[in-house]
Amino acid sequence: MKVTALKFENYRNLKNNIIKPCAGVNVIYGDNAQGKTNLLEALWLFCGGHSFRGSKDNEVINWNKDFAKIEINFFGQEREQTAKIEFKGSKKRVEINGVQKSSSAALIEKYCAVVFSPDHLNLIKRGPSERRKFVDSAICREKLKNAVILSRYNKILTQRNYLLKDILNHPSLEDTLSVWDEPLIKCGALLIKSRIEYVKLLSKKALLYHKGISNGKEELKIKYISSADIQESDSVEEIAEKLRNKLKTGKKDDIRTGITNYGPHRDDIEILINEKNAKTFASQGQQRSAVLSLKLAEASVLKERMGEEPVILLDDVLSELDSGRQDFLLNEFNDCQVFITCCEKSNKEQLKDGKIFFVKDGEIL
Numbered sequence: 001m002k003v004t005a006l007k008f009e010n011y012r013n014l015k016n017n018i019i020k021p022c023a024g025v026n027v028i029y030g031d032n033a034q035g036k037t038n039l040l041e042a043l044w045l046f047c048g049g050h051s052f053r054g055s056k057d058n059e060v061i062n063w064n065k066d067f068a069k070i071e072i073n074f075f076g077q078e079r080e081q082t083a084k085i086e087f088k089g090s091k092k093r094v095e096i097n098g099v100q101k102s103s104s105a106a107l108i109e110k111y112c113a114v115v116f117s118p119d120h121l122n123l124i125k126r127g128p129s130e131r132r133k134f135v136d137s138a139i140c141r142e143k144l145k146n147a148v149i150l151s152r153y154n155k156i157l158t159q160r161n162y163l164l165k166d167i168l169n170h171p172s173l174e175d176t177l178s179v180w181d182e183p184l185i186k187c188g189a190l191l192i193k194s195r196i197e198y199v200k201l202l203s204k205k206a207l208l209y210h211k212g213i214s215n216g217k218e219e220l221k222i223k224y225i226s227s228a229d230i231q232e233s234d235s236v237e238e239i240a241e242k243l244r245n246k247l248k249t250g251k252k253d254d255i256r257t258g259i260t261n262y263g264p265h266r267d268d269i270e271i272l273i274n275e276k277n278a279k280t281f282a283s284q285g286q287q288r289s290a291v292l293s294l295k296l297a298e299a300s301v302l303k304e305r306m307g308e309e310p311v312i313l314l315d316d317v318l319s320e321l322d323s324g325r326q327d328f329l330l331n332e333f334n335d336c337q338v339f340i341t342c343c344e345k346s347n348k349e350q351l352k353d354g355k356i357f358f359v360k361d362g363e364i365l
């Protein structure tokens with residue numbers, strides 16, 4: 001997938017313009033607060049979701065205007081396509097190839113991108129919920145069925161937890177707990193199986209990227225850590241049986257604490273560099289490299305499963321990386337279109353082949 005043009009109007013601080021990126025590496029260069037991330041964010045919004053900056057849709061409208069429009073031409077599914085998004089008030093209007101769509105979810109099937117922003121370092125720095133979210137959003141993007149299973153699991157879990165809290169005050173309710181157990185086990189087992197399969201594939205790809213970034217010095221591994229002793233090779237039925245046992249043996253604890261203590265909502269994904277936990281032991285640069293490898297691996301899995309390589313958006317990734325690691329990112333990507341922001345003049349000079357966009361006060365040159 002390649003973006004051939006991006007047009008924007010009244011979009012954040014960017015001056016109305018059309019840019020024509022190259023099919024390889026595009027460096028977006030400029031001082032702080034000039035509009036580099038805004039440009040990357042515009043390219044991301046065509047994935048159909050919300051901004052990676054966590055802002056509301058209408059916050060992209062320039063402060064002095066009452067609407068904003070972004071439009072891309074891209075080559076995907078072997079043809080030229082267009083997509084437009086218009087933001088007005090709290091509403092968003094989406095058009096794909098000239099046809100208006102009822103929701104921005106329609107974009108997911110047409111356009112795909114993977115983004116790295118400094119916030120993604122939380123994948124390593126923070127607790128397990130960030131990592132579960134990362135894997136869950138990837139498996140949901142892959143198959144709509146997974147999104148349905150995840151949402152069912154969360155609903156059943158909430159109900160079961162409500163009941164557990166009630167049992168503390170009304171012990172006679174304990175008999176009704178089993179109503180939630182089987183549906184929870186069924187969805188939980190399917191969810192864990194999809195996660196494990198995804199993590200296995202991701203780990204294989206991330207290992208190779210991390211080797212490239214670290215010039216062969218580091219080995220990155222990603223492992224699924226189950227709260228119910230589930231192994232990678234377990235079948236869905238075996239996973240279900242283990243969850244069933246855990247719910248049985250953990251029932252007293254669950255009632256005492258008022259929450260469900262075992263299951264996919266308690267699992268984690270361990271990230272190891274040279275067999276050491278990256279959260280505890282890795283340096284800033286190593287953590288950044290590891291998250292980046294995960295993101296590139298995510299793109300590679302997407303390409304394998306969807307038959308289309310996503311556009312790669314890298315925000316502020318070069319700082320804290322040594323010149324060898326920077327060189328790998330700038331010059332070793334041949335088959336994907338990459339957009340990469342940076343502030344350092346030396347980074348743009350490192351680029352051997354590609355296009356440079358200079359951003360100054362919202363103007364793109």
Ligand SMILES: Nc1ncnc2c1ncn2[C@@H]1O[C@H](COP(=O)(O)OP(=O)(O)OP(=O)(O)O)[C@@H](O)[C@H]1O
Nearest residue numbers: 012013032033034035036037038059060061062063
């Ligand atoms: N809706 C908006 N209307 C006008 N300006 C906005 C809007 N939203 C954000 N801005 C401004 O856009 C400017 C550029 O932001 P951006 O995050 O793109 O900077 P950047 O070039 O990525 O900087 P850095 O190198 O610090 O990351 C900021 O100064 C911000 O205040």
Ligand SMILES: [Mg+2]
Nearest residue numbers: 036037315316
């Ligand atoms: Mg920025």
